[in-house]
Amino acid sequence: MNEYQYDHQTVKGFILSSIFWGVVGIVIGLWISIQMWNADWNIAPYFTFGRLRVVHTNGLAFGLGVGAIFGIFYYIVMRLTKRPLLFPKLARVHLWVFNAAIALAALSLFAGMNQSLEYAELEWPLDIGIVILWVMFAVNIFGTVIKRKEEQMYISLWYIIATVVAVAVLYIVNNLSIPAGLTKSYSVFAGVNSANVEWWYGHNAVGFVFTTPILAMFYYFLPKSTGLPIYSHRLSIIAFWSLIFGYLWTGAHHLVYTPLPDWIQTTAIVFTIFLIAPSWGSVVNGYYTVGSDWSKMQSQYLTKFFIWGITFYGLQTVQGPTQALRVVSSLIHYTDWVPGHVHMGTMGWVTMTTAASMYYIIPKIYNTEIYSVKAANTHFWLVLVGQLMFSVTMWITGIQQGALWKATNADGSLKYTFYETLIKNYPFWRLRTLAGVIFTVGMLFFIYNILMTIRKGSILAASKA
């Protein structure tokens, strides 16, 4: 009875679903990484690069990322509000609708249905489904927060609220379109407007799927797993509001040196550079928190996940703003540097922090300990090495590419053909696949550890009953 009220089952369901979609997405990531140096791995029409790439990005952002966000938010909200979810049954339905939606989304992308807007590829019937899904989530989160039994709202709750509100607004606006049949539609925005709205959405998808929810987890699980209170409450709040204020103006940094009016690009760059401050507010807060007792890095295995996770967040939030500067953008935009940036964020910050949160939650649900700290440490080192290798190889080849594209002869003509610059990527693309394999083996240790903990917990529960 209690179990259902507290709704650990739903939390666990989301975590397992998230892991499942994570496996699908990562395997496809490996696959497309091979396709980039060996075209024979394309199997037309369903398994070509063009279709698999969107399954990779959607599967991991929405399946792994958002799935984890749903489950972990339910867990955090129940605890910080000191009450069960307002609508536990709705949360259960939400879990099933989520999995159905991701499965349909994947199938539609394999079939080649695509709005041609990055991270908003899904066609309009699925968009409507996703909006319904999000409303189910929002009702439960807001309802529970409004009826909370703890007056004070901890910083994680603020990040959770921002996530729920911002994603709803962004998703609806960017997907506004006029249907032309069940599987085809035309965006209501056109030309430069369309690009501007798309990247306002695209950048904030990073902001409100890969940043704010992960910070909500960071602020909750770091103190929980180390037993060290957050260094400064005020810093966390100021960083929160300035981050939210800054983020929504920055989308046009994806459109530097395009026909977008100069002043819009400039405004976006200004806000983008400003973001270093609020981002580093959280980084500093994390460091100072553990700074009161660095021995936790050794004695509590989860500490290093969070501290390295926030370190990669810190690196991302310096690298990202730098990329927005006109001079830097003109070198690295359109090159492989960008996937290098992306995967330090997704592998080093997002996946690291969510995996650590799951390591914390699963044993708590079963009132037991993690199956193997040793396996968790192996997981940590493998994903760390895999991720660094991925980013570093892509940075090198990205800069090389950018420099070769810009190189001109004395008469002003281009020094290199596109093909000549392309083949120089091959050794780095091969290394990236190797990096991906190392990362994947690390993730297998993680999954094994989680499943064995669940098994151990179930046996324990059965022996008690």
Add this chain to the structure above:
Amino acid sequence: MADHFVDDIEKFEAKETAHTLPVGWVILFWALILWGVYYFYMYTPSLGGWSQNSALEESLQK
């Protein structure tokens, strides 16, 4: 069961440093805002005069 269910908010927030902002961070915060004002002025065509097109023309002169 119930004991690990709820969280005490006090355990999350340090008392001694609750309202401290590191000085370095505050400097960074204001410096970035000032820099933003400067950059906005310099790179907005109707203010500082720079524009994407004029920059392109200039680079072609060279």
